[in-house]
Amino acid sequence: MEFPERFSNLPEYAFPRLRSLLDAHAPGGDVVHMTIGEPKHAFPAWVTDVIVENAAGFNSYPQNEGTDALRGAIADWVRLRYGVTLDPDTRIMALNGTREGLYNAAMALCPEEKNSRKPVILTPNPFYQVYMVAALSVGAEPVFVPATAQTGFLPDYASLPEDVLNRVAIAYLCSPANPQGAVASRDDWADLIGLAEKYDFQIFADECYSEIYRDIPPPGALQVAQDLGADPERVLSFHSLSKRSNLPGLRSGFVAAGPQCMARIKQLRAYAGAPLPGPLQAAAAKVWADEAHVDENRALYRQKYRVADEVLRSVQGYQPPDAGFFLWLPVDDGEAAALKLWTETGVRVLPGAYLARDVAGQNPGAGYIRVAMVAPKQEMQRGLIQLRDCLYT
Numbered sequence: 001m002e003f004p005e006r007f008s009n010l011p012e013y014a015f016p017r018l019r020s021l022l023d024a025h026a027p028g029g030d031v032v033h034m035t036i037g038e039p040k041h042a043f044p045a046w047v048t049d050v051i052v053e054n055a056a057g058f059n060s061y062p063q064n065e066g067t068d069a070l071r072g073a074i075a076d077w078v079r080l081r082y083g084v085t086l087d088p089d090t091r092i093m094a095l096n097g098t099r100e101g102l103y104n105a106a107m108a109l110c111p112e113e114k115n116s117r118k119p120v121i122l123t124p125n126p127f128y129q130v131y132m133v134a135a136l137s138v139g140a141e142p143v144f145v146p147a148t149a150q151t152g153f154l155p156d157y158a159s160l161p162e163d164v165l166n167r168v169a170i171a172y173l174c175s176p177a178n179p180q181g182a183v184a185s186r187d188d189w190a191d192l193i194g195l196a197e198k199y200d201f202q203i204f205a206d207e208c209y210s211e212i213y214r215d216i217p218p219p220g221a222l223q224v225a226q227d228l229g230a231d232p233e234r235v236l237s238f239h240s241l242s243k244r245s246n247l248p249g250l251r252s253g254f255v256a257a258g259p260q261c262m263a264r265i266k267q268l269r270a271y272a273g274a275p276l277p278g279p280l281q282a283a284a285a286k287v288w289a290d291e292a293h294v295d296e297n298r299a300l301y302r303q304k305y306r307v308a309d310e311v312l313r314s315v316q317g318y319q320p321p322d323a324g325f326f327l328w329l330p331v332d333d334g335e336a337a338a339l340k341l342w343t344e345t346g347v348r349v350l351p352g353a354y355l356a357r358d359v360a361g362q363n364p365g366a367g368y369i370r371v372a373m374v375a376p377k378q379e380m381q382r383g384l385i386q387l388r389d390c391l392y393t
């Protein structure tokens with residue numbers, strides 16, 4: 001049997017790799033999970049009631065692009081959060097979580113050629129892994145651009161050679177960034193939009209951590225695009241209830257885009273999409289309309305930021321994250337550190353290299369571990385103290 005060549009160099013996904021690294025060894029103490037970015041705060045209790053009330057909807061095929069109620073609630077949220085008014089019929093589509101949207105939008109929109117050559121898809125390095133798989137799936141060349149301490153933990157796409165920029169079809173940017181917690185400022189977005197206009201590419205703004213922040217709401221790509229009067233087709237913005245509302249299992253997100261892009265994304269979805277079940281769409285509509293639980297959630301993360309700042313203050317190179325719920329901690333060797341931490345304390349973290357790709361023999365994640373602040377506060381605090389004492393003293 002023959003299999004596609006284009007995926008043959010894909011490394012094992014981060015979590016099976018982590019299991020291979022750690023699971024042959026016994027934990028050195030009570031296990032504290034700090035690997036997966038799976039929110040653990042409670043979601044609003046009424047979500048269950050809404051699903052039950054709408055359970056008859058399981059009897060019907062769900063609406064592909066999202067019900068009127070769901071798209072309407074999303075449009076209201078975008079207006080309140082960013083001051084951007086979008087027509088819910090032509091500018092918004094419901095997603096089954098942002099991951100599939102980030103993938104399927106590339107399928108729908110990446111051209112076969114850019115300036116008569118193989119297109120390039122830009123991704124930060126380290127990055128959320130679906131960006132790379134999307135690029136490989138559409139026959140584009142993924143170009144991994146370091147997002148390191150030297151670049152403020154965001155990729156400096158403008159520094160790429162002209163020859164590469166001329167081939168760019170799509171640039172992914174994650175803000176707030178997983179794993180580094182960096183936030184793209186208005187100027188960062190404006191610069192990227194300017195670059196995209198100059199080289200005629202699209203920006204896929206992965207903003208699924210936009211509601212988890214310390215004090216200042218991160219600016220949104222849609223907002224900056226509107227302020228600049230940019231072509232609405234230039235920027236696609238992806239959002240999710242997974243982190244905002246602690247509902248990663250609900251699988252609800254959305255993409256906002258220009259009407260032409262949206263028509264193409266919707267068309268592909270009509271053929272091959274996996275829409276969100278109707279009762280879950282009903283619940284998602286209510287969740288987008290409620291901010292009280294989001295404020296409460298953010299307050300819990302603020303406490304966690306404070307704990308992290310207190311415990312790790314003395315760690316050289318500790319960068320308090322602006323947003324998101326990961327710590328991106330410098331170590332000599334991320335794999336060795338994760339193994340030592342596991343075998344000596346039972347604290348489980350992810351080597352940064354597993355979230356990045358080697359480019360010219362350099363892996364920009366190799367000298368880091370990623371620590372998810374998702375466990376309950378006391379447990380997280382205990383884990384961080386053990387981590388500090390094991391790796392930094």
Ligand SMILES: Cc1ncc(COP(=O)(O)O)c(C=O)c1O
Pocket residue numbers: 037096097098099100128174177178206208239240241242248251252253
């Ligand atoms: C950067 C980033 N983008 C997208 C996603 C996908 O989230 P979801 O599909 O749950 O909306 C995640 C999930 O962890 C993520 O970390």
